[in-house]
Amino acid sequence: MKRKTIILFLLVSTLSSCHIYRSYERPESVTVSDSLFRNPTETADTASIASLSWKELFQDKQLQALIEKGLAHNTDLNIARLKVKEAEALLMTSRLSYLPSVSLNPEGALTSLDGNKPSKTYNLAVSAEWEIDLFGKLLNAKRGAQAALEQSEAYKQAVQTQLVATIANSYYTLLMLDEQLKITQRTAETWTESLHAMKALKRAGQATEMAVAQTEANKLSVEASVLSVKQQINEMENSLSTLLGMPAQQIERSTLQSQEFPDTLSTGVPLELLSRRPDIRQSESQLAVAYYATNSARSAFYPSITLSGSAGWTNSAGSTITNPGQWLLSAVGSLVQPLFNKGKNIANLKIAKAQQEEALLSFRQSLLDAGAEVNDALVQWQTARQRILIDEQQCVSLRSALRSSELLMQHSSQNYLEVLTARQTLLQAELNTITDRFDEIQGVINLYHALGGGY
Known part of the structure; x- marks a missing residue:
């Protein structure tokens, strides 16, 4: 009896050394380098903006209502929730396999x-x-089902974070288009005044027919731009309505000027990506599933x-x-004991090992992709803020130039057309400011999403 016990112990020890009973552990070859972030933000805290809930970052009440509606009715998110239930049922099935x-x-x-x-x-x-289950067949099946459940949960989180970011991005796009519409309509009014002034100059013999025609063409071009912006607003409202799981309708919203965001953004440390980024967790769960599939392929030899x-x-x-x-x-x-299907088992083990290696490469690549997204979003936000400062200085200079042209028209021979030209240049600079302001907000959203926020 003692001899049989020793033999059984040696057999189990041998199987353990073959990884059949070992749980998944993150490979040592996968390292999260501090250089993953190219230009990390300086901060005394290791926490990132992803630590904020979406309600803390997006404080616009109307946007919050839209996000809550999207979380409740979005089709893709509801499908992801059902996939989690499927994975839970599969895990329950694998656990029941231990019972007779x-x-x-x-x-x-x-x-x-x-x-x-x-x-x-x-x-x-x-x-x-x-x-x-002496040779780990059922054990690895259960662990694989657990990893598959974690993968489904990570997928659901990825869908939710993407949904929050998309709704916010669409909402702020509408606010930007609203501002662009106002400025474009003011530009159209300015060109109408320019056309009237040009016609008056022509009657006075100070302008040609070609100048009048060119001014009228510019006026018509701006009026066409007004129609294009209105079309973009309508299409964006339709797209956002579909995203929220409701029929196309008008979206109630505030203004771009009323939006507030933190003046400083922190990326935290790269290690946080492993715990916050749902796509990275999903990729690692896939690696764990492949690991247990390889163990199951080994168990087939026993x-x-x-x-x-x-x-x-x-x-x-x-x-x-x-x-x-x-x-x-x-x-x-x-x-x-399998005898004549040994060749098939060897082939299955080779396939499982190759799939595990593929999952490992995908996991490594997901880390690199996440780092690149963080870097791109951070540069977008930083660059947009710098452009806004330049835009504001340019608008100050152009407003001063407009006042000077108006004074010159009153006290010199300068005509009204030059005043209108200065006004048009100022409107274009204001339009650039609106675009850069939206780019700044988009950088905040992209950085928040890239760091795994929104869940």
Whole structure:
């Protein structure tokens, strides 16, 4: 007995060294370097803006209402929730595999020979079968199902973070288009005044017909731009309505000037990406699934041990029929060792190893992609803020130039057309400021999303 125990211990130790029983651990070859962020923001805290909830970052009440509606009714997010339920059911199935399967097998028969009175036989039995998981087959299946559940949950989180970012981006796009529409309409009014002034100069002999025609063409071009902006607003409202899971309708919103965001943004440390970025967690969960699939492929080389038995009541014991019936008891133990399918098992193991290596490469690449997204978003935000400062200085200079041209028109021979030209230049600079302001907000959204915020 002691000798058998030693042999069994040595067998289990050998299998453990072959990774069959080992849980997944992050490979040492996957390192999160501090250089993953090219230009990290200076901060005394390691926390990033992703630590903020979306309500803390997006303080516009109307935007918050839209995000809440999207979280409740968005089709893609609801599908992701159902995928999580599917994964939970699969995990429950793998856990139940540890329990014996029990089935009821009632049987009855009528037998008659040479026209004699038929004999009645019956068999009321309950059978049970239980597979002993000595070689980790069921264990790896359960762990693989657990990793698949984590992958589904990470996918749901990825859908939610993307949804929050998309709704916010669409909302601020509408605010930018509203401002662009106002400025474009003012520009159109200025060109109308320019056309009237040009016609007056032509009547006075100070302008040509070509100048009048060119001014009218510019006026018509701006009026066409007004129609294009209105179309963009309508299309964006339709797109946002679909994203929220509701029919196309007008979106209630505030103004771009009323939006407030932090003056400083922190990226935190690269290690936070592993815990916050749902796509990275999804990629690592896929690696864990592949790891346990490889363990299952290794387990196929070892025998399957199954215990089965039945108990019941029968009146057909041996070759005679007895009434009343008698107890029927049986117990069977079986061991199945694969012999002739060894080539197939080897091929399956090679496939599983290759898929595990593919998952590892995808995991590494997801880290690099995440770092690049953080870098791009941070540069976008920083550059937009610098451009806004330049835009504001330019607008101050152009407003001063406009006042000077108006004074010159009153006290010199300068005509009204030059005043209108200065006004048009100022409107274009204001339009650039609106675009850069939206680019700054978009940089905040992209950085928030790239760092894994919004869940």
